[in-house]
Amino acid sequence: MKTRASFAGEPIHPMFVHYPIALWTTSVITDLIFYFYRNTSLILISKFLIAAGIVGAIVAAIFGLIDWTGIIDTAAKKVGNLHLILNVCGLILFSASLYLRMKNYGASLVGFHLKIPFVISVVGWLAMAIAASFGGKLVYQHRMGVTEPGQ
Secondary structure (H helix, E strand, O other), rough: OOOEEEEOEEEEEEHHHHHHHHHHHHHHHHHHHHHHHOOOOHHEEEEEHHHHHHHHHHHHEEOOOHHHOOOOOHHHHHHHHHHHHHHHHHHHHHHHHHHHHHOOOHHHHHHOOOOHHHHEEEEEEEEHHHHHHHHHHHHOOOOOOOOOOOO
16 A cells, blocks of 8 residues: 655655654663663753654654555554554653653652653553554555555
């Protein structure tokens, strides 16, 4: 099934999805390392990773939404809906985690501790990971973005 958002005949959405996946995964790992080694630089690194992941997720979402509007198969649309909903949940959760880490914004709401933002990040990561598996299902099972021979 051809995608609506493409560049030089290649789907754009898959070009960008790797960034939030990698950045948010690394932010969770950085948080885990912080709990064992208490290097305060890791807190700042994690904030930047989350923020960059948010930007990457928004860029990927724009092209993903364009592709989603072109899904006509009912079964593929259901999978696409789950993929979309879980990714939006992941984006909201990581945005909330970042907000609660910011000293002059939400950090006072959690007593300037990282436990709640960390848990929110882990839940966001789980939503993102499950959403990614649905994205894989769209490609491998429903052939979204795959140009079949003869097309």
